[in-house]
Each structure stands twice: as C-alpha cells, then as structure tokens.
Amino acid sequence: MNAHPPSRPGPVLTLAERDRRWAGLRRCMAARGIDALVVGSFQGRERLESYLVDDFIDGMVLLGHGGEPTVLGFATGRISRAFESERRGWPLWTQDYRVGSGAAALVKLIEERGLARATLGIVGFGPTAPGEADGLLPLGVWRVLSEGCPGVRWEDFTRDFTDFMLVKSAEELALLRHAAQVSEAACRVMAEACAPGVSEALVYAEVVREVLRHGCELRYPFLSLQSGPDNIGWGVPRWTFRAEHPRTLARGDLVQAEIHTTYGGQEAQVQMCVALEPVHPDVRRCEAVARESYRRGVEAVRPGASFAQVVRAMEAPIASAGCWSKTPLAHTLTFGSTGFTAVNREQLAGTRDERVEGGQRPGVRRGDLLLAEGMGLELEPNACLGMLRVNIGAGVVVGPEGALELNELPTRVFYKD
Numbered sequence: 001m002n003a004h005p006p007s008r009p010g011p012v013l014t015l016a017e018r019d020r021r022w023a024g025l026r027r028c029m030a031a032r033g034i035d036a037l038v039v040g041s042f043q044g045r046e047r048l049e050s051y052l053v054d055d056f057i058d059g060m061v062l063l064g065h066g067g068e069p070t071v072l073g074f075a076t077g078r079i080s081r082a083f084e085s086e087r088r089g090w091p092l093w094t095q096d097y098r099v100g101s102g103a104a105a106l107v108k109l110i111e112e113r114g115l116a117r118a119t120l121g122i123v124g125f126g127p128t129a130p131g132e133a134d135g136l137l138p139l140g141v142w143r144v145l146s147e148g149c150p151g152v153r154w155e156d157f158t159r160d161f162t163d164f165m166l167v168k169s170a171e172e173l174a175l176l177r178h179a180a181q182v183s184e185a186a187c188r189v190m191a192e193a194c195a196p197g198v199s200e201a202l203v204y205a206e207v208v209r210e211v212l213r214h215g216c217e218l219r220y221p222f223l224s225l226q227s228g229p230d231n232i233g234w235g236v237p238r239w240t241f242r243a244e245h246p247r248t249l250a251r252g253d254l255v256q257a258e259i260h261t262t263y264g265g266q267e268a269q270v271q272m273c274v275a276l277e278p279v280h281p282d283v284r285r286c287e288a289v290a291r292e293s294y295r296r297g298v299e300a301v302r303p304g305a306s307f308a309q310v311v312r313a314m315e316a317p318i319a320s321a322g323c324w325s326k327t328p329l330a331h332t333l334t335f336g337s338t339g340f341t342a343v344n345r346e347q348l349a350g351t352r353d354e355r356v357e358g359g360q361r362p363g364v365r366r367g368d369l370l371l372a373e374g375m376g377l378e379l380e381p382n383a384c385l386g387m388l389r390v391n392i393g394a395g396v397v398v399g400p401e402g403a404l405e406l407n408e409l410p411t412r413v414f415y416k417d
Contacts, residue, residue, distance in 0.1 A: 037123070103144035197250075200249065230386070311339030376397050
C-alpha cells in the first residue's frame with residue numbers, strides 16, 4: 001500500500017463536558033426520585049461506564065447527587081493506567097478510583113455511602129445494543145446486589161441513560177466529525193486495496209490499520225466485510241473466528257464493509273461498497289435505488305420528525321423498485337431506534353436465503369422517537385434483488401433545519417476497472 005500522510009490529533013473532551021453529563025443525568029435521576037446511579041460495562045458494546053468517567057476499566061461506577069462518582073475496578077493495572085495519563089497532563093474526570101472485585105465491592109460502597117435503604121437506579125436491565133435486547137446485567141451481579149442490599153429499592157434506568165446519550169453536545173459532535181473523517185480515509189484505503197487476486201484478509205488489515213493509525217478504535221462488531229458477486233451474508237469474515245481461509249477477490253465481485261470507527265466514545269459508522277468491474281447490471285440498478293433511499297432519508301431528517309418517518313421515506317424507493325432489504329435502513333448513533341423494512345420479500349421463495357428470511361417480518365423499533373438537534377443517525381440503505389445486495393451509507397447529524405451529512409465516499413458504490 002502507498003504511504004499516507006500522518007494523522008492530525010483529534011479534538012478532546014473538557015471538564016465542562018463532564019459537568020454537563022453529570023448535571024444532566026442528575027436532573028433525570030431527581031425527576032424519578034433516584035438517589036444514586038450504578039453503571040457498569042459488563043462487556044457490553046457501548047462501554048456505558050465510560051460515559052460517566054471518560055475511561056474504560058471494565059468495572060462499575062456509582063454516581064450520586066453530589067461529589068465525584070466512584071469507579072470500582074478489579075484490574076489494578078487499568079487504574080494505574082489512568083493515573084499515568086494524569087501524570088502526562090490529561091486530567092481525570094474523577095479521583096475516586098478503587099480496587100474492588102465484582103458486585104460485593106459495590107455492596108460495601110453502597111453501605112459506605114449511606115445508601116443501604118435508598119432508591120438506586122441501575123443501567124443494564126433494559127436493552128443497550130442490538131445484541132443486548134434483554135439487557136446485559138449478569139445474573140451473578142444482580143444476585144449479589146439484591147441479596148447484599150435488601151433495603152435498596154432498585155429502578156431500571158437503562159432507557160433514561162441511553163436516551164440522554166442520544167443528543168450530543170458540541171464537544172461530542174466534534175469527536176463524531178473527527179471519527180467520520182477517519183472513516184472516510186478508511187473507505188479510500190479500502191477502495192485502493194480491493195483488486196482481483198487480493199485476499200480479503202489484506203483488505204481487512206489495511207482498513208483496520210488506517211483506523212488505528214489515526215488514534216481511533218473499532219467498536220464491536222469492529223469491521224464487517226463480505227465479498228462475492230452475490231453474497232447475501234453479512235458480518236465479520238468467518239475466517240476471523242474459525243479456521244476458514246480468506247477468500248481471494250475476483251472480477252465481478254462486490255466487496256462490502258461496515259466500518260465502526262470510534263473516537264472518544266463517538267461512533268462514525270459507514271457502509272462502503274467497492275465493485276470490481278465487470279459487475280452484473282443489477283448492481284447499478286440496486287445502487288440507484290439505495291442512493292435514492294439515502295437521499296430521501298437525508299431529506300426526512302429534521303428536528304421534530306419521528307424516526308419512523310425517516311424509515312418510511314427510505315423504504316419508499318426500495319418498495320417501488322421491487323427490491324428488498326436484508327439489514328436495517330437506519331438507526332440512531334448510540335442505541336435508541338432501529339428501522340428495518342419487510343417489503344418485497346416474496347422474491348425470496350426458492351432462494352438459498354428463504355429459510356433464513358422467509359418467515360421474518362422486520363419492522364421499526366421505537367419509531368415514535370422524535371428527532372432533536374444534536375442527534376446522530378446512521379442512514380444505511382441496502383437494496384437487494386434476489387441474492388444480490390448493494391449496501392451504502394453513513395452518518396448524519398440532526399441540524400437546526402435538517403440533516404448534516406458526515407461522509408461522501410461511502411454514500412455511493414466505488415467502481416474499479
């Protein structure tokens with residue numbers, strides 16, 4: 001691969017952003033009569049503890065109505081890592097880091113804080129990500145908390161927390177835009193890497209390298225990548241988790257990726273599609289449909305519109321063109337709403353995907369969510385004819401008068417001769 005210029009440092013969060021988050025969440029807590037809040041990562045996709053303390057130690061955080069939150073972590077090295085950052089000049093959001101293993105340490109902390117008969121909110125009972133529809137709070141943690149704190153009244157605070165995260169501040173939007181720029185660069189690198197005779201593994205490695213060299217990370221599922229002239233499958237390549245040889249690209253292929261670039265907790269997801277000519281004529285037909293779906297989605301995004309209105313706008317050109325969709329058309333950036341369409345699935349009869357999709361009638365989750373200025377959405381239309389699928393898309397921000405687009409390259413198919 002050709003060398004690329006060095007990355008410029010991205011924006012950072014200030015203590016004013018910390019104070020905004022704490023104050024906003026405390027207002028939500030007060031409105032529900034909650035005395036303190038428990039948030040843990042529990043290996044969840046969104047690393048929710050980091051939203052409170054701008055750190056990730058795979059532990060738990062207790063936030064009360066006054067003072068700094070307390071961070072409990074089982075790994076001393078991760079706590080030492082935080083203090084090393086502080087030594088280098090990066091201020092910590094809290095000084096109250098403690099070594100504590102599991103929920104038993106949290107029980108002791110609750111008693112220490114005089115909260116043994118309080119009303120405590122907890123994040124994790126409800127859905128926190130697409131693969132966490134039933135929550136992510138481990139049974140063992142809940143058993144220790146409920147048995148160790150019999151006088152506590154526990155309230156599910158999951159939706160309150162994730163909904164608060166949906167509307168992004170100016171500082172958060174700066175991080176999101178930086179991540180989107182890195183996603184754009186990763187798409188260019190992917191387009192350069194794709195060629196007949198090249199291994200999927202090389203394309204995957206170059207995209208990951210480009211994201212990481214900018215000081216960003218890839219959030220689960222990291223990097224979905226599939227190739228072939230009519231590959232209807234989706235997700236990370238199977239060779240990343242089993243002994244299966246990476247596929248070699250060939251003329252006529254579509255190479256499609258979902259890149260989950262994340263910077264400072266802000267994810268700028270994109271859907272990149274590279275076509276290695278000559279491709280089937282239906283590729284351009286599907287691209288035109290997906291492009292129109294994306295355009296209508298952009299037009300529908302505005303403050304006060306419902307999420308369902310955006311999905312229905314994106315669905316219309318797919319329905320009228322006789323296409324169907326395998327994956328969502330749109331979702332919020334951070335967990336909230338997700339929108340599928342079930343149109344035109346009768347064409348799956350007799351196909352190899354009939355047993356997978358034939359009985360599915362996907363719809364819209366939380367379509368009544370009203371868009372507000374500062375929210376982020378991923379518009380990711382996919383138009384399928386039979387087993388041929390074209391997926392494009394990128395993030396937008398809800399601006400004062402409409403959508404503010406974050407990317408350009410992944411909003412169309414990149415054709416290579």
